[in-house]
Amino acid sequence: MPELPEVEVSRLGISPFLIGNDIKKIHVYQANLRWPVPEAVYLTEGLAITSIYRRAKYLLLETVMGSLILHLGMSGKLRVVDRTTPRIKHDHVDIELTTGKVLRLNDPRRFGAFLFQAPNETHPLLTKLGPEPLTEKFNANAIYQRSRGKQLAIKQFIMDNHVVVGVGNIYANEALFKAGIDPRRAAGNISLARYQKLVGHIKETLHQAIAQGGTTLKDFAQTDGRPGYFAQQLLVYGKAGQPCPQCFRELAEVRQNNRSSVYCRTCQK
DNA sequence: CGGTCTACCTGAAAGC
DNA sequence: TGCTTTCAGGTAGACC
Numbered sequence: 001m002p003e004l005p006e007v008e009v010s011r012l013g014i015s016p017f018l019i020g021n022d023i024k025k026i027h028v029y030q031a032n033l034r035w036p037v038p039e040a041v042y043l044t045e046g047l048a049i050t051s052i053y054r055r056a057k058y059l060l061l062e063t064v065m066g067s068l069i070l071h072l073g074m075s076g077k078l079r080v081v082d083r084t085t086p087r088i089k090h091d092h093v094d095i096e097l098t099t100g101k102v103l104r105l106n107d108p109r110r111f112g113a114f115l116f117q118a119p120n121e122t123h124p125l126l127t128k129l130g131p132e133p134l135t136e137k138f139n140a141n142a143i144y145q146r147s148r149g150k151q152l153a154i155k156q157f158i159m160d161n162h163v164v165v166g167v168g169n170i171y172a173n174e175a176l177f178k179a180g181i182d183p184r185r186a187a188g189n190i191s192l193a194r195y196q197k198l199v200g201h202i203k204e205t206l207h208q209a210i211a212q213g214g215t216t217l218k219d220f221a222q223t224d225g226r227p228g229y230f231a232q233q234l235l236v237y238g239k240a241g242q243p244c245p246q247c248f249r250e251l252a253e254v255r256q257n258n259r260s261s262v263y264c265r266t267c268q269k
Numbered sequence: 270c271g272g273t274c275t276a277c278c279t280g281a282a283a284g285c
Numbered sequence: 286t287g288c289t290t291t292c293a294g295g296t297a298g299a300c301c
Contacts, residue, residue, distance in 0.1 A: 002294065002295090003294055003295090006294080034277070034278095034295090034296090034297090057295075057296095071295085071296095072294095072295090073277095073278095073294095073295060073296085074278090074293065074294060074295055074296095075278085075279075075280090075293085075294085075295095090279085107278095107279095108278075108279050108280065109277080109278045109279050109280085109293090109295095110277075110278055110279080111277065111278070111295060111296085112295090125296095125297085150271085150272095151271090151272085152271080152272065156272090156273095159295095159296095161295095161296075161297095168294055168295070169293095169294060169295085170294060171294095237294095257272095257273070257274080258274080258275095259294095260292090260293095
């Protein structure tokens, strides 16, 4: 499922229901997510959620005793429902509030996570992450320098969490198309000027998707339970064999590290 | 270290 | 129709 825009949209969607309200009880129906759910999550029962922020694709719900950490993996969804709403298949975790609302995590593939971090600590998973893509810390100069000497394909380079977080397969494809860069090109073989273009397109693409409520394919629903928006304008992802939106020649597809890359042989070099 | 590959899990879709 | 195979938006950790 979710790429960064969906996670950000989820954050915006759930915040009004959660911030300032008390956690009544945490219900873990399936503790075997990507990592076992730690007992420490129960330390937050009885406490108010003071803020919710996002780091990469992790959501952190803060209380004075520590933060609950959520990750949606490939198939996770968050919804805010009434306490009495019956659970459905793959509803694994409920964060029940004293308001009668419940933040409910549904995740068929269980690649998601529900973890905890103590106050003034950073969970080990969050310590090695690269810059946020929508901040100044992610800029052309920095990744140009970092890419020198690398034979790694540019697509894999920008999907590396140490380089920049939050660029998943969909947006890597889209941004490379907009920047006119062949996804297979060696990262170390790309000029600063082209990195400037690429960085701009990554930021723009993510901004657009957030603004439109997150790209919605089959797995995402709005956090208040309404179905999500459908198909923002993706230019190339999932469109192999169809005409390039720019030159109308057939879009090609290759696999890189087991992930599909769709690109235009003519427009991307 | 840099780069590649597997593993985790379910379900939809495609192939036969 | 039904069985088998492939693929899916993530990413840590093992491996060479």
